[in-house]
Amino acid sequence: MNKKFNDLxxxxxxxxxSDEEFKEFSxxxxxxxxxxxxxxxxxxxxxxxxxxxxxxxxxxxIKEKRNPFIWIAAVAAMLLCIPAYFIFxxxxxxxxxxxxxxxxxxxxQSTLLGAELESGILDLKTGVATLAFKSGADLTLEAPAKVxxxxxxEIKVISGSISMHVRESAxxxxxxxxNGYAIDHGTRFSVSISEDKKSADFKVQEGKxxxxxxxxxxxxxxxxxxSKMNVDSLVAIEDxxxxxxxxxxxxxxxxSSIGNENTVIVNNDTGRVNKxxxxxxxxxxxxxxxxxxxxxxxxxxxDLSKIKNARLSLNSIPTGLGEVVTMPTESTFQLYGIPDGLxxxxxxxxxxxxxxxxxxxxxxxxxxxxxxxxxLRSKVFIESEELLNFIQFDQSSEVGFILVCTxxxxxxxxxxxxxxxxxxxxxxxxxxxxxx
Amino acid sequence: MxxxxxxxxxxxxENALRxxxxxILPSWRNVDDVLQEACIVMWExxxxxDSEEGFxxxxxxxxxxxxxxxMQKKKNERLVFSENLMNLIADDAEKIDENEYAWRQQAIGxxxxxxxxxxxxxxxxxxxxxxxxxxxxxxxxxxxxxLYKKLGRLRDRLLHCVNSKRALxx
Numbered sequence: 001m002n003k004k005f006n007d008l009x010x011x012x013x014x015x016x017x018s019d020e021e022f023k024e025f026s027x028x029x030x031x032x033x034x035x036x037x038x039x040x041x042x043x044x045x046x047x048x049x050x051x052x053x054x055x056x057x058x059x060x061x062i063k064e065k066r067n068p069f070i071w072i073a074a075v076a077a078m079l080l081c082i083p084a085y086f087i088f089x090x091x092x093x094x095x096x097x098x099x100x101x102x103x104x105x106x107x108x109q110s111t112l113l114g115a116e117l118e119s120g121i122l123d124l125k126t127g128v129a130t131l132a133f134k135s136g137a138d139l140t141l142e143a144p145a146k147v148x149x150x151x152x153x154e155i156k157v158i159s160g161s162i163s164m165h166v167r168e169s170a171x172x173x174x175x176x177x178x179n180g181y182a183i184d185h186g187t188r189f190s191v192s193i194s195e196d197k198k199s200a201d202f203k204v205q206e207g208k209x210x211x212x213x214x215x216x217x218x219x220x221x222x223x224x225x226x227s228k229m230n231v232d233s234l235v236a237i238e239d240x241x242x243x244x245x246x247x248x249x250x251x252x253x254x255x256s257s258i259g260n261e262n263t264v265i266v267n268n269d270t271g272r273v274n275k276x277x278x279x280x281x282x283x284x285x286x287x288x289x290x291x292x293x294x295x296x297x298x299x300x301x302x303d304l305s306k307i308k309n310a311r312l313s314l315n316s317i318p319t320g321l322g323e324v325v326t327m328p329t330e331s332t333f334q335l336y337g338i339p340d341g342l343x344x345x346x347x348x349x350x351x352x353x354x355x356x357x358x359x360x361x362x363x364x365x366x367x368x369x370x371x372x373x374x375x376l377r378s379k380v381f382i383e384s385e386e387l388l389n390f391i392q393f394d395q396s397s398e399v400g401f402i403l404v405c406t407x408x409x410x411x412x413x414x415x416x417x418x419x420x421x422x423x424x425x426x427x428x429x430x431x432x433x434x435x436x
Numbered sequence: 437m438x439x440x441x442x443x444x445x446x447x448x449x450e451n452a453l454r455x456x457x458x459x460i461l462p463s464w465r466n467v468d469d470v471l472q473e474a475c476i477v478m479w480e481x482x483x484x485x486d487s488e489e490g491f492x493x494x495x496x497x498x499x500x501x502x503x504x505x506x507m508q509k510k511k512n513e514r515l516v517f518s519e520n521l522m523n524l525i526a527d528d529a530e531k532i533d534e535n536e537y538a539w540r541q542q543a544i545g546x547x548x549x550x551x552x553x554x555x556x557x558x559x560x561x562x563x564x565x566x567x568x569x570x571x572x573x574x575x576x577x578x579x580x581x582x583l584y585k586k587l588g589r590l591r592d593r594l595l596h597c598v599n600s601k602r603a604l605x606x
Contacts, residue, residue, distance in 0.1 A: 006588070006592070007588070010584070010587070010588035010591060010592075011584075012515075013591075014562055014569075014584055014587060014588070015463075015562070016584060017515070019514060022514070022515055026517055026518065026521055029517075029521055029524075029525070030518070030520065030521045030524065033524075033528070036524065036525060036528050037528065039459070039525070040459055040525070040528060040529055040532065041595060041599070042591075042595065043455060043458050043459040043529075044455055044536075044537060044540045044541075045540070045544065045591065045594060045595050045598065046458070047451070047454065047455040047458060047537075047541070048540055048541045048543075048544030048545070048598075049544060049548070049559060049560065049563065049591075049594070050464070050563045051451070051541065052544060052545055052548055052560070053559075053560035053563040053564060054563070150570075151568065151571065153571055154570060154571065172571075172574070172575070174570070174571070174574060183574060
């Protein structure tokens with residue numbers, strides 16, 4: 001019992017205890033006062049070792065040194081009520097943001113150009129950025145990429161692609177990935193984590209790295225060589241051009257709704273709709289100029305029973321109508337399926353009156369998505385059980401959809417590219433079929 | 437009492453107050469937060485204090501309160517003890533005499549010198565840089581796990597050394 005407690009105790013103080021182990025540790029502490037005494041002894045031990053290691057780093061323990069300059073600084077700190085120990089033991093800064101190209105980050109630390117970074121997780125959402133580590137290594141990230149900075153000689157790549165330039169002073173730099181790590185021996189190399197986050201591709205442009213798989217397998221890579229680190233092993237990549245390959249998708253049909261698109265507006269003002277856009281609007285103040293979009297795809301000659309996957313894609317683009325700032329930060333859109341029968345007889349090319357359009361009340365909800373007012377240019381994908389079923393059970397060789405906005409907002413008119421838009425492509429329905 | 441006097445008094449007891457806080461909180465970073473807040477409260481409520489001798493027990497009460505407050509907000513995070521356990525630990529920790537903290541600190545210093553230089557670096561590694569133990573492991577070409585086990589044994593040795601010195605004292 002004591003050996004187990006001792007084990008957990010060390011894991012706790014060395015910061016490598018799992019959640020399960022912590023639960024066990026806590027209950028042992030709650031039940032046994034003697035174990036609590038042991039715990040307190042170790043807390044004091046931890047504190048003691050910590051302060052001795054800080055002295056080793058030339059951090060001043062005010063009680064023991066009498067340097068007047070430090071004393072004055074400490075008084076100043078006190079007036080701001082910062083414990084003197086605190087001003088000397090800041091978390092270490094390990095890297096600096098060296099360059100930033102259209103970079104958009106999600107991080108709890110400042111990510112301005114020149115910002116100094118501590119250990120922690122950084123998530124690059126857009127653009128490309130380079131970090132310079134204090135040790136002499138440079139890390140370039142291409143969005144979307146997520147890395148954990150561990151120290152000035154170690155990182156973990158969680159997702160996405162990065163490239164490293166490691167100078168002599170930083171040799172030994174370690175890059176961790178899902179199944180193992182790479183140690184750099186003076187190079188330029190890149191690491192790319194697969195979409196399922198289960199494997200990593202390493203490519204050396206110049207220099208040498210060694211790959212260490214969790215299973216113990218080790219491999220050395222030099223100039224122009226590449227290797228993949230899978231769940232079970234290291235596999236050589238025979239792609240001397242380092243381009244990668246695109247998967248060709250056999251057995252898929254891509255349908256367009258061209259010729260079957262329309263926007264309806266409550267007050268039937270034709271001047272307010274435009275064939276380049278599928279417009280949607282839900283205004284809080286008054287519904288006079290509210291709009292809905294309709295579009296349909298023809299399914300002639302397709303064997304619906306063979307469809308295994310269906311995905312609808314739309315391109316959200318700004319219409320330029322109304323004001324973005326009057327909108328809530330995010331709006332939710334709902335896609336409905338128009339049922340077979342009379343509802344499908346709507347005007348597909350000319351003017352369609354609001355009252356003549358298929359009603360939501362009769363339609364099937366198939367899925368929803370959100371669009372941020374700050375990011376009106378974005379691709380929308382809808383893929384759901386309901387969408388797949390709706391298509392598979394169609395009897396009329398036509399599947400039609402209604403798109404509405406369910407978030408009441410301000411004056412802005414939401415837009416999605418229609419098939420007649422010159423800037424972006426219109427609605428697409430991609431159907432993947434089972435092989436015969 | 438002026439700021440200078442308060443500073444001296446606070447710094448005299450700061451280390452012991454930090455250790456007290458650490459026994460209740462999950463990490464040293466939380467200790468920094470609590471000490472900072474508690475310090476402000478102590479300065480503001482200084483008139484409550486009767487004498488210098490009473491500073492440490494009074495400080496502990498303020499710190500205990502701030503710890504429980506902070507942990508209430510963080511109760512869904514990892515490695516947070518239950519409120520009951522925190523109270524049990526705080527009750528036990530309050531009984532520790534202040535001199536005990538300072539004495540142990542010194543004893544640890546001399547016990548550390550009993551270790552080889554290599555072992556000393558290993559023992560200090562977890563406090564230097566997040567991830568230092570991993571760097572050491574790769575430099576020595578051993579697994580991180582085995583280093584952690586060795587660390588555990590070294591810490592036990594240190595505690596044993598400190599406790600023996602303690603026994604000799606009484």
